[in-house]
Amino acid sequence: MTIYFYTSQGSHGCFSNFSFHGFELCDRWWPTVEHYFQAQKFAGTHHEDLIQRVKTPKDAARLGRDRKRPLRGDWNRVKDEIMRRGVLKKFATHADIREILLSTLDEELVENSPVDYYWGCGADGSGFNKMGRILMSVRSQLCDTV
Structure with missing residues (x-):
């Protein structure tokens, strides 16, 4: 069976980077994975500070996607590992959502984004589903430590 997720609502809403499950990483408090990821x-820079402090993950995403801001030069090389680090910290920090993730056992997890073909599956299902793959990797790592 495949578990599809996208928004922060519903039984698997905690899989979304927009879910308000904060964590400490890099000596800072991040309200969501989206805040952390976009700020990185x-x-x-001061852009990192600004994004960390915005109220919503939607605002963090908007600011992080603004190409008027100077994107770090190594971003394409490091973005997957940065996402993985944030997701792992989120689920390691919160026992309730860690249990939800672990309860999916070996099910395939798919970010059902109709527009994102990198992090999600895209409208036609042909996307890379990097977010789902990261969640499955984090699930496996957390299983080994439980």
């Missing part, structure tokens, strides 16, 4: 595009 500008690590060490």
Whole structure:
């Protein structure tokens, strides 16, 4: 069976980067994985600080996707590992959602984004589903430590 997720609502809403499950990483508190991920595009700059402090993950995404801001030069090389680090920390921090993730056992997890062919499956299902793959990898890692 495949488990599809996309929004922060519903029984698997905690799989979304927009879910409010904060964590500490890099000596800072991040309200969501989206805040952390978008801010890391500008690590060490005032843009990182600004994104960390915005109220919603939607605002963090908007600011992080603004190409008027100077994207770090190594972003394409490091973005997957940065996402993985944030997702792992989120699920390691919160026992309730860790149990939800672990309860999926070996089910395939798919970010059902109709527009994102990198992190999600895209409208036609041909996307890379990097988010789902990261969640499955984190699930496997957490299983080994339980």
